[in-house]
Amino acid sequence: MIPIATAIAAPAVAARSYRALAASILLLAGLLLAGVAGWVANGWRHGAEIAELRRAHAEFRAGLSEQALADVQADAATVRQAATEFRTIQSILAPKMTALTKELRNAKPLPPDCRPDPVRVRNLDAAIDAANQAIPR
Numbered sequence: 001m002i003p004i005a006t007a008i009a010a011p012a013v014a015a016r017s018y019r020a021l022a023a024s025i026l027l028l029a030g031l032l033l034a035g036v037a038g039w040v041a042n043g044w045r046h047g048a049e050i051a052e053l054r055r056a057h058a059e060f061r062a063g064l065s066e067q068a069l070a071d072v073q074a075d076a077a078t079v080r081q082a083a084t085e086f087r088t089i090q091s092i093l094a095p096k097m098t099a100l101t102k103e104l105r106n107a108k109p110l111p112p113d114c115r116p117d118p119v120r121v122r123n124l125d126a127a128i129d130a131a132n133q134a135i136p137r
Contacts, residue, residue, distance in 0.1 A: 100127045
């Protein structure tokens with residue numbers, strides 16, 4: 001048989017152990033909730049950092065794109081200027097070259113043992129001078 005003191009004390013001990021178990025479960029649940037809240041807050045913080053890094057990277061790439069566009073525009077202007085200069089030189093040089101070509105074609109052929117006459121030498125010198133003037137410096 002169970003002594004009376006034990007029978008009276010047993011439910012009180014059992015109630016205390018249930019309360020301790022419930023307090024432990026609540027403590028664990030609280031710690032779990034705190035951990036989840038910390039995890040979520042940390043995720044938000046890292047999400048904000050990633051968004052800031054992406055924004056900074058986009059600004060950097062935009063700056064590079066603007067610089068590349070400025071370089072291409074400057075190069076295009078240089079090409080346009082060179083094309084304009086070429087057209088000017090070509091319009092000046094083309095009639096001279098045509099006239100020289102015509103004179104050289106219509107000249108009498110030289111005998112094999114002959115030297116060029118002064119007119120031919122002048123024409124050759126004029127052709128060389130015209131070619132040298134056409135070279136951009």
